Amino acid sequence: MDFNILCSDKTWIKLFFLLWIFASSVTNGNWMYLGMSSVAVDTQTEKCNTVPGLVLEQLDLCQRNPESLLCVSEGARQAIHECQNQFRFERWNCTTSQNYSVFGPIMTKGTRETAFIYSILSAGVTDSVTRACSAGNLTDCVCDPTNDGKNSVEGWVWGGCSDNVQYGLEFSRKFVDAPEVLKHQDTQSIRNKMNIHNNEVGRRTVRDMMRLRCRCHGVSGSCEIQTCWKSLPKFSTVGAKLKEKYEISVRIAGRSKRKLRPKKTKRHRQARIGRKKRLSKDDMVFVHKSPNFCTPNPVKGILGTEGRLCNRTGSGPESCDLLCCGRGYNTQVVRLTDRCQCRFIWCCYVDCKTCETLFDRHTCK
Amino acid sequence: MTRLDMNTTSTGFCILLQFLTFVGGIQWLSLAKMSSLSTIQIPETCDSLVGLVKRQRKICRKNIEIMDSVKNGANNAILECQYQFRNRRWNCSMVETRNIFGNVLKLGTREASFVHALSSAGVAHAVTRACSSGRLTQCGCDRTVSGPSDQGFEWSGCSDNIAFGIAFAKTFVDAREKRKRKNNKNIGRQLMNIHNNQAGRKSIENNMRIECKCHGVSGSCELRTCWRAMPTFREVGSKIKEKFDGATEVKLVYTNTLPRLVPVNPEFKAHTSSDLVYLVASPDFCEPDPKSGSLGTKGRICNKNSKAIDGCDLLCCGRGYESRKKRIVERCYCKFHWCCYVSCQECVREVEEHYCK
Numbered sequence: 001m002d003f004n005i006l007c008s009d010k011t012w013i014k015l016f017f018l019l020w021i022f023a024s025s026v027t028n029g030n031w032m033y034l035g036m037s038s039v040a041v042d043t044q045t046e047k048c049n050t051v052p053g054l055v056l057e058q059l060d061l062c063q064r065n066p067e068s069l070l071c072v073s074e075g076a077r078q079a080i081h082e083c084q085n086q087f088r089f090e091r092w093n094c095t096t097s098q099n100y101s102v103f104g105p106i107m108t109k110g111t112r113e114t115a116f117i118y119s120i121l122s123a124g125v126t127d128s129v130t131r132a133c134s135a136g137n138l139t140d141c142v143c144d145p146t147n148d149g150k151n152s153v154e155g156w157v158w159g160g161c162s163d164n165v166q167y168g169l170e171f172s173r174k175f176v177d178a179p180e181v182l183k184h185q186d187t188q189s190i191r192n193k194m195n196i197h198n199n200e201v202g203r204r205t206v207r208d209m210m211r212l213r214c215r216c217h218g219v220s221g222s223c224e225i226q227t228c229w230k231s232l233p234k235f236s237t238v239g240a241k242l243k244e245k246y247e248i249s250v251r252i253a254g255r256s257k258r259k260l261r262p263k264k265t266k267r268h269r270q271a272r273i274g275r276k277k278r279l280s281k282d283d284m285v286f287v288h289k290s291p292n293f294c295t296p297n298p299v300k301g302i303l304g305t306e307g308r309l310c311n312r313t314g315s316g317p318e319s320c321d322l323l324c325c326g327r328g329y330n331t332q333v334v335r336l337t338d339r340c341q342c343r344f345i346w347c348c349y350v351d352c353k354t355c356e357t358l359f360d361r362h363t364c365k
Numbered sequence: 366m367t368r369l370d371m372n373t374t375s376t377g378f379c380i381l382l383q384f385l386t387f388v389g390g391i392q393w394l395s396l397a398k399m400s401s402l403s404t405i406q407i408p409e410t411c412d413s414l415v416g417l418v419k420r421q422r423k424i425c426r427k428n429i430e431i432m433d434s435v436k437n438g439a440n441n442a443i444l445e446c447q448y449q450f451r452n453r454r455w456n457c458s459m460v461e462t463r464n465i466f467g468n469v470l471k472l473g474t475r476e477a478s479f480v481h482a483l484s485s486a487g488v489a490h491a492v493t494r495a496c497s498s499g500r501l502t503q504c505g506c507d508r509t510v511s512g513p514s515d516q517g518f519e520w521s522g523c524s525d526n527i528a529f530g531i532a533f534a535k536t537f538v539d540a541r542e543k544r545k546r547k548n549n550k551n552i553g554r555q556l557m558n559i560h561n562n563q564a565g566r567k568s569i570e571n572n573m574r575i576e577c578k579c580h581g582v583s584g585s586c587e588l589r590t591c592w593r594a595m596p597t598f599r600e601v602g603s604k605i606k607e608k609f610d611g612a613t614e615v616k617l618v619y620t621n622t623l624p625r626l627v628p629v630n631p632e633f634k635a636h637t638s639s640d641l642v643y644l645v646a647s648p649d650f651c652e653p654d655p656k657s658g659s660l661g662t663k664g665r666i667c668n669k670n671s672k673a674i675d676g677c678d679l680l681c682c683g684r685g686y687e688s689r690k691k692r693i694v695e696r697c698y699c700k701f702h703w704c705c706y707v708s709c710q711e712c713v714r715e716v717e718e719h720y721c722k
Binding site: 294320321330333362 | 609673
């Protein structure tokens with residue numbers, strides 16, 4: 001489903017909804033479930049409360065602005081898709097399950113992977129809401145008016161529709177953070193603080209990657225007048241940036257309740273440098289060490305890497321050596337039939353032969 | 366069990382013991398444990414060598430001059446195994462029994478297939494090397510490679526006589542598996558060993574290269590002579606390690622009463638004669654288990670930053686690790702003084718080592 005189809009033309013929106021039969025299991029529900037492709041969202045106000053797992057503040061937002069829920073759904077969907085794209089070569093490949101928990105039991109631990117999920121989903125919602133503003137699909141917001149008509153120092157004019165990322169950020173803060181804020185009031189748990197922090201990391205990444213785009217006007221594009229506007233980055237670049245942050249994410253002390261602090265290692269304590277280290281708002285943070293994701297463990301939601309495609313040569317994470325955790329790999333011969341040696345014959349058709357190529361496909365033992 | 370000495374136990378028990386372990390270990394590999402100074406020179410020594418079967422003793426008596434190379438080959442194979450597996454949970458560690466790798470090779474695992482291939486290649490490599498260096502009367506350089514080549518150089522010099530090395534390794538190493546059995550209980554394992562032995566030898570043959578030398582005025586290469594040379598044994602080891610990673614799990618089937626090994630999963634690619642095959646999946650080698658020959662990984666040094674099998678996470682099987690600081694004293698800032706000595710200072714470096722719990 002294309003974003004534009006979902007968010008631009010309301011007549012296209014099929015008003016059907018999965019009426020949740022298992023309303024009792026709503027306790028495990030999670031707004032991220034809106035991102036599962038099997039879910040279609042209705043925009044009728046009275047149906048807001050049938051979406052499982054929304055907290056009061058999210059319901060409130062939904063009722064005030066029913067179209068926004070559609071964008072949340074689209075944002076979550078693109079975030080899950082991008083997560084799977086970024087992790088396609090890793091041992092954990094952003095597996096989703098078909099139940100309300102979306103990512104399964106791995107979300108119960110505060111690992112790097114959980115951190116990545118929270119930040120990319122929050123970034124996804126920011127992105128899709130902002131795009132919807134620019135497309136005029138939300139009644140609440142318009143293009144960013146702050147710089148309208150102003151001249152820049154470099155001589156160009158602010159014009160066109162600058163993406164209103166500020167609105168997207170605010171919306172995401174309200175909607176995405178709501179359940180975590182609520183739980184944090186209840187339990188004062190570091191885990192909820194971690195999630196809120198990572199949500200913000202995702203949003204800041206979108207904001208910091210905003211780019212200026214310009215267009216030339218004048219006789220045959222002579223650029224006598226240039227108008228520029230701020231535009232959102234492609235979401236895949238946001239995903240790549242967040243993946244980088246995932247790689248260098250910081251482990252935080254699991255005990256401190258008020259403030260997030262980097263966990264001091266033995267070496268830090270000995271060198272007394274731990275105290276000076278401050279946590280940046282751009283650092284992705286986690287509490288628990290990740291499991292190795294090598295062997296299946298249904299309780300922990302780990303599928304293991306058996307049967308995963310791997311690269312026999314090379315040394316990246318997709319190499320059989322790393323992906324298969326030393327268990328070795330199996331080889332299959334795959335036959336690929338393709339059209340080849342195509343010729344254009346007058347007039348007018350193309351004549352092709354079918355070629356068969358054989359190649360080896362390696363999967364982990 | 367295998368540590369019991371032949372002389373001290375009753376003959377009946379010995380025969381039973383032999384029977385139980387006949388396809389298990391590669392007992393002739395214990396040749397490698399002989400002192401490096403002792404050589405095998407008179408045919409009578411063949412009877413006192415530990416771990417040879419009857420047929421191998423016969424070959425030994427007939428080819429006494431080659432036996433030192435066999436010993437070297439066994440030695441190289443063990444060292445190479447330990448090098449290639451240095452980062453794995455089972456690191457090819459030797460134990461003080463006649464089956465020099467303990468019970469690891471008893472089952473037809475991937476590890477067993479690797480050791481069989483490597484040891485057979487070790488013998489072929491060492492014997493060929495001895496042929497080329499002129500230590501043997503039975504063989505010399507490969508004379509079949511001579512004359513002008515299609516690529517414009519002259520075949521000359523001493524080409525490694527790999528055919529002889531392979532033929533000898535085949536007769537000697539495979540002799541264990543060719544013994545007739547009254548029952549066909551272990552036929553699968555015998556076929557597996559024979560296949561892997563051959564695969565090991567093939568990995569030398571398939572990776573032979575051409576080495577050349579230039580002649581003419583100041584190396585102008587007017588005339589180039591080349592010869593066929595074996596890969597180094599390190600390269601052979603790496604090739605067999607690659608085969609180990611992609612080894613095929615097979616099972617025994619009979620077609621017209623002829624036993625054959627076929628892939629367990631018919632969807633997977635059938636193995637070629639240079640691929641390794643195995644019959645049973647390996648244990649995880651995490652905890653010590655005398656039955657499977659696993660020594661466990663407690664106390665092993667691991668790499669804290671690696672995600673692969675040598676990383677602390679996988680090597681220590683999730684038990685965690687402890688770090689110890691180690692002081693290394695090194696000679697440094699060395700200066701040459703006229704004439705003639707070198708004076709150095711001592712530098713102390715601290716390194717952190719991680720050990721599996």
